[in-house]
Amino acid sequence: MDAYRATAATTPTRSPERARYDRATVHAVLDEALVCHLGVVGPDGRPVVLPTIHARVGERLYLHGSTGSRPLRAAPLDVCVTATLVDGLVLARSAFHHSMNYRSVVVHGRAVPVQDPAERAVALDAIVDHVVAGRAADCRPASRRELAATAVLRVDLDAVSAKVRSGGAHDEPEDLAGPWWAGVVPVRTVLGAPEPDALLPEGAGLPAYLDPVAQRPVRPRRGAA
Amino acid sequence: MDAYRATAATTPTRSPERARYDRATVHAVLDEALVCHLGVVGPDGRPVVLPTIHARVGERLYLHGSTGSRPLRAAPLDVCVTATLVDGLVLARSAFHHSMNYRSVVVHGRAVPVQDPAERAVALDAIVDHVVAGRAADCRPASRRELAATAVLRVDLDAVSAKVRSGGAHDEPEDLAGPWWAGVVPVRTVLGAPEPDALLPEGAGLPAYLDPVAQRPVRPRRGAA
Structure with missing residues (x-):
């Protein structure tokens, strides 16, 4: 159902x-x-x-x-x-x-x-x-x-x-003409650019699953699957 | 107090x-x-x-x-x-x-x-x-x-x-060297540009208290006053 x-x-x-x-x-x-x-x-x-x-x-x-x-x-x-x-x-x-x-x-x-x-x-x-x-x-x-x-x-x-x-x-109809x-x-709820931990080794890249976060500021709506 | x-x-x-x-x-x-x-x-x-x-x-x-x-x-x-x-x-x-x-x-x-x-x-x-x-x-x-x-x-x-x-x-100290x-x-919670009602009279301006909303995308934190 x-x-x-x-x-x-x-x-x-x-x-x-x-x-x-x-x-x-x-x-x-x-x-x-x-x-x-x-x-x-x-x-x-x-x-x-x-x-x-x-x-x-x-x-x-x-x-x-x-x-x-x-x-x-x-x-x-x-x-x-x-x-x-x-x-x-x-x-x-x-x-x-x-x-x-x-x-x-x-x-x-x-x-x-x-x-x-x-x-x-x-x-x-x-x-x-x-x-x-x-x-x-x-x-x-x-x-x-x-x-x-x-x-x-x-x-x-x-x-x-x-x-x-x-x-x-x-609105009430009589309010429509009001000033x-x-x-x-x-x-909206927005995600900012990921802030890497200070203790990460130098050159540690952003994981692929965070890339969309950085590129798309709005948290994606996930499907009902 | x-x-x-x-x-x-x-x-x-x-x-x-x-x-x-x-x-x-x-x-x-x-x-x-x-x-x-x-x-x-x-x-x-x-x-x-x-x-x-x-x-x-x-x-x-x-x-x-x-x-x-x-x-x-x-x-x-x-x-x-x-x-x-x-x-x-x-x-x-x-x-x-x-x-x-x-x-x-x-x-x-x-x-x-x-x-x-x-x-x-x-x-x-x-x-x-x-x-x-x-x-x-x-x-x-x-x-x-x-x-x-x-x-x-x-x-x-x-x-x-x-x-x-x-x-x-x-993190646990022993995890810091991990991959x-x-x-x-x-x-963040973000406010978008105000969307005027379709029934507003033509030329109805945005009220002053909404201007900061349009200009500053983040909902301002209000003081403790």
Whole structure:
């Protein structure tokens, strides 16, 4: 099936016309967002939201962290993982209709620790490749000790929805003749030229997978594959 | 006092050396982040994380939304508001030491509805000005009906901490002689040239507060004032 099933948890109470359930949209947002925000209910019953790196492998979302970190120690646990890309500032003629263009994905689910060594390896490679595609194959693999210190969590993509706003300002008809400017200021996430480590040997060349970064300032949107 | 008090809730279990409690750092992150992520505990006891626009006025953080939205209807309620700025991709020689440079702020607190009309007006102006400084004074103010449809929440900045990672890769000494590139790829949020609304009258000039946006591609960091 090409779309996630809408549920009570994934149907927004506001602006339902912005909701998207197709996998292509959801995957693209998860793949493009550099970080996500992981929400859990803390031991005192209060919400906790922390930024973290994620990676998607098919219909599985992986998170990782130190085995000492609070949320990772508490797994399996209910989580909400949200990834947001801001695409523009929408300046309407009225204060009320100001908005942002954005694409966001909200994943509800149960985060379970991944114990299988093969799946852990796939997940950790995916997390490195999420940051820079191609990098996992070109760095020193994790040692046994490093692996033992790393917790990997999996959330199956099931109760998932995206929300997308695009386009211009939606003003009241009676405001159109007003004296106020209206329009959109585009927002992008841009990668700068790579800054080599001071301890690299002289003449160390930039790896091929970083060349597109240097030449193309915008982080490429990756497909839904 | 120039710093927030560290509490159990605001002391990170991981990388405590990255924690910051000074108001200047916290304010700068909250002011620069276009959106935050609002975490609440849903009626079913599960976490919910939604992106939203915020604004800081002194030691108060304001959120707003439709009076029909789920979290806003549930207020007063415990929230965690997290704002994150990604500054760079840190490519270490080892997979394990890959990281990101970032500045994040986590606010724990009780979100209370703001009923006082004067405080609501200050908060809503601040939210419009958070997106584009100077805009609140140059748009059609909210009508009585629009105000009635808008809920404003306040979270006092008290249980607050920032976390900051900057600088290069931290590699193991034995990896320094390896064949892998290492360094940092800078990440920035960039504003493009404003795109005027199609229905603007011919010859409508760009307002002065948008000129710096057009001339300076990076969203300016605002001070802690």
